[in-house]
Amino acid sequence: MARPRVLLVYPSSFRSEGWGGAVLPTKTHMVALYTAVSKAAECDVLDLEVEIGRPADIREEAAFALEVRQMLGERTFDVLAVSCWTSLSYRATKCVLEAAAIVRPAALTIVGGYHATARPDDFEGLADIVVTGEGESALVDAVKSMPKRGTSTRVVAGRPSPMEYAPELDWEGYPYLVRGWPVGVYLSRGCPFSCSFCMEGVKGDHRALPVDEALRLVARTVEVVEPSQLRFSDACFGASPSWRRDFLRGLVDLGAGTEYWAETRADLIDEADAALMAKLDLRLDIGLDAASPEMLEIMAKCADPATYLDTYAAADAALDENGVPHATYLLFNHPGETRQTVAETLSYMERLVDGKDATAGWIAAQSYAFFPGSLVDRELTRFERRFGTRVLNPRWWTMQGPLLELASRVIPSRHLTLSGKNFWKAGMRRLQRKLEGIMSDEARNAVGVKV
Numbered sequence: 001m002a003r004p005r006v007l008l009v010y011p012s013s014f015r016s017e018g019w020g021g022a023v024l025p026t027k028t029h030m031v032a033l034y035t036a037v038s039k040a041a042e043c044d045v046l047d048l049e050v051e052i053g054r055p056a057d058i059r060e061e062a063a064f065a066l067e068v069r070q071m072l073g074e075r076t077f078d079v080l081a082v083s084c085w086t087s088l089s090y091r092a093t094k095c096v097l098e099a100a101a102i103v104r105p106a107a108l109t110i111v112g113g114y115h116a117t118a119r120p121d122d123f124e125g126l127a128d129i130v131v132t133g134e135g136e137s138a139l140v141d142a143v144k145s146m147p148k149r150g151t152s153t154r155v156v157a158g159r160p161s162p163m164e165y166a167p168e169l170d171w172e173g174y175p176y177l178v179r180g181w182p183v184g185v186y187l188s189r190g191c192p193f194s195c196s197f198c199m200e201g202v203k204g205d206h207r208a209l210p211v212d213e214a215l216r217l218v219a220r221t222v223e224v225v226e227p228s229q230l231r232f233s234d235a236c237f238g239a240s241p242s243w244r245r246d247f248l249r250g251l252v253d254l255g256a257g258t259e260y261w262a263e264t265r266a267d268l269i270d271e272a273d274a275a276l277m278a279k280l281d282l283r284l285d286i287g288l289d290a291a292s293p294e295m296l297e298i299m300a301k302c303a304d305p306a307t308y309l310d311t312y313a314a315a316d317a318a319l320d321e322n323g324v325p326h327a328t329y330l331l332f333n334h335p336g337e338t339r340q341t342v343a344e345t346l347s348y349m350e351r352l353v354d355g356k357d358a359t360a361g362w363i364a365a366q367s368y369a370f371f372p373g374s375l376v377d378r379e380l381t382r383f384e385r386r387f388g389t390r391v392l393n394p395r396w397w398t399m400q401g402p403l404l405e406l407a408s409r410v411i412p413s414r415h416l417t418l419s420g421k422n423f424w425k426a427g428m429r430r431l432q433r434k435l436e437g438i439m440s441d442e443a444r445n446a447v448g449v450k451v
């Protein structure tokens, strides 16, 4: 029997202004799926974010729908696999599935990704199969068995991938490989923590590639992709201290001469890590999220806020001392936030900054946005009862309008309503002005601070 033809689609997103940054041509999760499916089928890829862009109003959405119908009509495929990766892509995914139902009604349709995992019911009647969690194994199984299409949508739990695809990523075969751009690699999957606003916890156990495999993946990616920046896009980079130490040592020895970027927690980095990072061209993003002990408890960030904050302060000092450019991220207006907790976080950060004459660190902040699949979503009633939290657009991803604004319309608590939600901004500006005065030009450039 001829191998089935699979069309793997990244659907783009409607009205995602303010979210997602520049369009990344080479999306690593798509390369991972492509690599797995190519072993069992003829796999073609269509990245509509690259081909058409991100529609920013109703007119562009209508034009997008027409173009998608034409593009799907020009291709022949037995299986349409769509990545509804974040919730931002829900309406674009729906548009792709509706177009396929018209121009390729016989094709088996499969959807997966973070949104599909958080809200499989959103695809009832739109797709044949919804895969939750990691998609490689379930997608390959479906393509190999080509199940008969039923009248209702079937939800299939994806098996955690054995990581065997990671070092093998087929960069060369992936049709949207663009050299010289930033590109990500995943050295681990899942996360051992379960912060309240993040949905990584529902994706299953945390596991990392063995260090030698991880280094092999880095070396091969640098050689083949020649990225302007290699991003360790793990949900939580270096969760295990011994793995992290061995990997950083190996990376120094590798001497690839590449710019690296990693994102990690505030309580994972220590002096030895900072000393190794100083030998690399590496920028670090740190998710501190809050410095108010009460908010850290509500966000389920850590078991002991005092230890968490002390570990962060020591890491920040070590990174400064070693000149490692780093940016600390705060999240304000999470459910439960009050003016007092905002003030606590700001005064902690201010004390930290006031104690410095020079720094390689920046501090940035954003306002909370509601995402399905997180603990806040799963236990919303508890947050409503305890704090008076109100999520004003609980299904924002289905709405027509600016998604960041719609998702951010959340009343944190009965003590901090919509009118007081900008309270944090003045304090942050004060902090950033101080940092601008003591940051080296090198660190400022590295973390992208424009004065």
Ligand code: B12
Pocket (backbone or CB within 6 Å): 013, 016, 019, 020, 021, 024, 026, 027, 028, 029, 032, 033, 081, 082, 083, 084, 085, 086, 087, 088, 089, 110, 111, 112, 113, 114, 115, 118, 131, 133, 134, 135, 136, 138, 139, 161, 184, 186, 189, 190, 191, 197, 198, 199, 200, 233, 234, 235, 236, 371, 372, 373, 374
């Ligand atoms: C790396 C990353 C990014 C990178 C993207 C890299 C890329 N795609 O190449 C960047 C920095 C660009 C990014 C941007 C954003 N991100 Co982000 N990001 C992550 C992060 C840290 C890691 C993802 C990861 O571990 N991937 C590992 C791979 C192996 O797993 P995967 O991506 O889930 O892919 C598997 C499955 O989803 C599934 N799958 C996916 N597609 C399909 C399709 C089919 C057919 C099938 C069967 C399966 C399937 O199979 C894949 C392989 O196993 C996560 C998690 C986190 N804790 O923060 C957030 C996360 C995905 N991001 C999130 C968000 C919200 C964003 C942004 C909106 C920014 C923001 N404000 O947070 C933008 C939006 C980007 C956009 N245009 O849509 C949310 C999504 C939540 C939701 N319900 O939508 C997450 C979960 C964080 C959170 N808040 O909980 N992000």
Ligand code: SF4
Pocket (backbone or CB within 6 Å): 191, 192, 193, 194, 195, 198, 199, 200, 201, 235, 236, 265, 287
């Ligand atoms: S925010 Fe980071 S540490 Fe917390 S659960 Fe998500 S990935 Fe893990």
